[in-house]
Amino acid sequence: MMRFLAWMFSIASIGAIFGLGAMAALVWHYGRDLPDYDALKSYQPATISRVYDRDGAIMAEYLTERRVFAPIDEVPDLVKNAFIAAEDRNFYEHAGFDALGIVGAVVDYARGGRLRGASTITQQVMKNFLLTNERSFERKFKEIILATRLEQVLTKDQILELYLNEIYLGARAYGVAAAADNYFGKALENLTPAEAAYLAALPKAPSNLHPVRDHDIAVARRGYVLDQMLRAGFLTQAEFEEADAAPLATVLDGSVEPELPPVPPRDYFSEEIRRQLVGQFGEEAVEGGGLTIRATLDPELQRAAGDALRARLVKWDKERQGWRGPLTRIEPAALTGDDGAPSEDAWREALAATRAPGDIPGWRPAVVLKVGDTTARIGIQGVPEDADGHYIGVGDAGWAKPELERGGVGRAPRKPADIFAVGDVIMVAGETEDGSEIRDVPGDALVDAGLARWSLRQIPELQGAFMAMDPVTGRVLAMQGGFSFETSVFNRATQAKRQPGSAFKPFVYAAALDNGYTPSTVILDAPISIDTGAAELWRPTNSSNRFYGPSPMRVGIEQSRNVMTVRLAQDVGMDLVAEYAERFGVYSDMPHHLSYALGAGETTLYQMVGAYAMFANGGWRVSPTLVDRVQDRWGETIFRQDDRLCPDCRQDWRSGELEPVLQPNSQLIMDPVTAFQLTSMMRGVVERGTATRLQSLGLPLAGKTGTTNEAKDAWFIGFTPNMVAGCFIGYDNPRPMGRGAFGGTLCAPVFEDFMEIAMKDRPKLDFPFPPHAVMAKIDRSTGRRLSDDASGAGVALEAFRLGEAPAVGEYSGGAVIEGRFDMFAGGDLPMRLEQDEPSSGPASGPASGGAPADGGGGGGQAPAPPSPSGGFGSGGLY
Structure with a gap:
């Protein structure tokens, strides 16, 4: 028995040894090329990055995989x-x-x-x-x-x-x-x-x-x-x-209402944040890094910006463009049941399969189910059918005149069949009895909200952008890059390079004011011919095709006089004008062509609003920013926009002590007196010039309109001490917008609607008076110094640097003597000017022979305006 047990133990031991050996061999064989598991020690899975607005609400998510760590x-x-x-x-x-x-x-x-x-x-x-x-x-x-x-x-x-x-x-x-x-x-x-x-x-x-x-x-x-x-x-x-x-x-x-708020769909603001952060941190970090991003967006102002821009584009489209037909069509057979009548299940399924924008407040996709003699029956996405169905009448679509091939619109529709056909997919909005759109109301609560009718809507061809920012911090508070993000993701605030027209002129005046000119310096407004080296002379004119003789600089910017601006740019030198444009961030490398003084170059609304902010804040450098702070998945701050130092911030604060003061690190890029002078002159644009409709706001408001050649681009940028905002409107493929299209008629109303909401709870601050400046009364028409007791509509109160104010009865830097214009500060301004820099091709500004209407060119593609007929540009006033 002992020998048997010993034999069995030996067999078991040998088997165990062989088994362990076999197991070791298997481990060695399969374990040779295994992946490195040490990487799991520092593994960080791809995680959602979230963007929060000013109020702490989620406004966007960036992700490759929907994961929250x-x-x-x-x-x-x-x-x-x-x-x-x-x-x-x-x-x-x-x-x-x-x-x-x-x-x-x-x-x-x-x-x-x-x-x-x-x-x-x-x-x-x-x-x-x-x-x-x-x-x-x-x-x-x-x-x-x-x-x-x-x-x-x-x-x-x-x-x-x-x-x-x-x-x-x-x-x-x-x-x-x-x-x-x-x-x-x-x-x-x-x-x-x-x-x-x-x-x-x-x-x-x-x-x-x-x-x-x-x-x-x-x-x-x-x-x-x-x-x-x-x-x-x-x-x-x-x-x-x-x-x-x-x-x-x-x-x-649908049986559970989510406790967590839904994530809004992407929009122009959140997509621009993503684009900028990807450029800074890389796509992998942004869309899988679990970042927490604090945006500068003010949700109330963002809604106001979108509403104001959309309302103006829709109004212009209704008045000028005509009906361009449905978004798409659904085959009538797809809308009916077995009995041939419209089937709710069928049309809802067919309508849901179409692509229609869902980000336009108050607008809903609908499909035409039946066309009658006086009304058309429609099925509306997200709205329950009542017993009688929903209908739209000719009176609710009376603006829908057909667009003619040769341009313009035809006669008003007389019956629904003039507009609709069964299967048309259209956009509609619910209205109350007074014509107000019903917004932010679920489809099953429209009746309780006062629904009286359904009205036809159309996505405009005309596009635009709007942006508002704090001129002191640079925080962008609102940005709408087009009519509808779901229709077009192209952001016209940051990506569309367009010609600013006369909206660029303040930078020419800023260069002059910083270099010897004053708001009352007299400049000759008379015909000039400029030899650019091309076959024809360039003869810029004003929008009115009239010339007004010697006029103070203030009048030149208030009335947007092209000829005065060209003379001024020629006198101070386009190299200096270009330096100022680059200093303010309008252009990165501006050619030294005279047409650029009238806004013939291309820039973005984002850059222009940022540049105007430096007028509003007294000349301090500031850049627009969409993000305050970025934190990684562990809560560590990896980016902070406000990088000012605060040495006392870590000390314990006690009641009664002064609050810690942040150390300023901004750069003064402009004399504060110049900023105040320019602001005062641009206040005249609102009070007496091309944007007088904005006086109704009752604000200390300055700004400048801009309209390019043939009205292809319209601008307005305005500011108060605590808000700067700008608007651009034009077709994506630049073409004339038609009669009456100016910065003051298209963009100023958008600015007005926005500012009524934006400023209702903000203090109505006045622009601070700079040190080292004095005020003097000037004759608004002639630029001559008046006595201190002068009064009346023709009196302008101008700011001067110490020692620069003219004596009573004298002119600032010049005089009109016996009908001859003399410029003591800038030399004679001849009736014919020679351009120092020759033409370099078709995009060379004045060398192309044209003059932009309101300081700009054709917009979009070629920086230079087209050659005008008869050798004269259309000029620019607005």
Whole structure:
């Protein structure tokens, strides 16, 4: 017996040795080329980056995978226990793999059951991160080796954190935090046991456990997880019974109202933030880095900007453009049921399949179902059908005159068939009895909101942009880059390079005021011919085709006189004008052509508003910014726009002490007296010049209009001490906008509507008077100094630097003597000027022979204006 036992022990020992050797050989063989699991120590999964507006509300998300990273200490025990019970009950006991689980899986398979992997959570982490989904012994063995190694370098909680944040749970959700939001509209800490169990059921087959499509299977799998939680002691019997009986209600079937606010769709502001941050940090960091981005956007002002711009574009389109037809068409057969009558299920499905913008407040897509003698029956997206259906009459679409091929519009429609056909997809808006649009009201609450009729709408061809910012901090408060982001993502505030026309003139005047000129300096407004080296002389004119003789500089900017601006630019030198334009950020490398003095170059609204902000703040450098701060996924600040130092900010503050003072780091790029003089002159644009409609605002307001040659671009940029805003309007492919299209008629109304809302709760500040300046009364027409007791409409109160104010009865830097114009400061201004720089081609400004109407050129493509007929430009006044 002893010899037999010894023999058996020897056999067992030899077998064990050979077994261990074989196992070691297998580990060596399969473990040679395994991935480096050390990378998991510092692994950071791709996580949603979120943008928050000024009020702390989410305004956008950037992502490649919908994942919100949840640190393990922020994951509730209920959620952790649900996944452990469903996937790996012995997670905290095993060393990476569960030997008993593997044996059990083999036994079940031998008995004819389904082959299951018996993978632990650690093994699943290794498979998800480093291996493939191949079902083979080799992959399973590698998985076990890697899992064992991983358990030696990471804690159990670290492994569980990787698992819960990486795993795919269906509905485009990666990780438990994103899944809780997608399915239940909740944060993790608010999940019920039934909801946590459903999430834990998903890893096995997320595509086959959809809560709506696979409802019964999903409920059964949820019941299994709840049972495992009960067996593991994670739930009491009462909790189990309550959770098992609960309905599977989710956001996806509409039976649950999300607790978390929905993320707004992308818009011009959030997309521009993304574009700028990608340029700074890279696409991977922005769309997968889990950044927290604090934007400068003021939601109320953003709504006001969008409403103001859209209202003006729609008004112009209705009055000038005519009806261009439906958005698209649906085959009439797709709208009806078996009986041939319109079927609500059919038309709703067909309408939902069309592409129509959903980001225009108050507007809804609709489809024409029937055309009658006086009305057309329509089906409206998101609006329940009532007993009689919904109708639109000719009176609610009377503006829809047909657009003619030769231009212009035809006669007004007389019957619905003149406008509509069955299957037309159109845009409509609900109106009250007084004609007001109904906005921000669900479709089933329109009647309670006072719905009286449906009115036809049309997306305008004319486009534009609007932007507002704080002139002191540079924070962009609102930016609307077009009529509708869903219709066109092109941001006309930052991406459209257009000619600013007379909106550029203040930079010419700024260069002059900083170099010896004053607001009362007299400049000759008379015909001039400029030899540019081209075949024809350039003869710029004013918009009125009239010349007004010697006039003070103030009148030149108030009335937007082209000839005065050209003379001024020639006298101070285009090299100096270009230097100022570049200093203010209007251009990066401006050619020294005289046409650029009239705004013939191309720039963006973003750059122009930023440049005007430096007039408003007294000459301090400021740049527009869309972002205040960026934090990484751990809360560390990686970018802060305000980089001023505050040495006393870390000290304890006591009541009665002064608040800490930030050290200024801005650069003064302009004499404050010049900024005040220029602001005063541009206040005259509002009070007496090309933007007088803005006087109704009752604000200390300065600004400048701009309209380019043939009215292809219209501008207005205005400012108060605490707000600067600008508007641009024009076709994307520049072409004339028609009679009456000026900066003062198109853009000034947009500015007016916006400022009525923007300034209602802001202080009405006046522009501060700069030090080292004095005030003197000047004759507005002649520029001559008047006595201090002079009064009347012809008196202008002008600012001068100390020692520069003329004596009573004298002129500032010049005089009109016996009909001959003399400029003491700038020399004689002859009737013919020679351009120092010759033409360099078709985009060379004046060398092309034209003069921009209102200082600009044709807009968009060629910086120089076209050659005018008869050798005269159309000039510019507005």
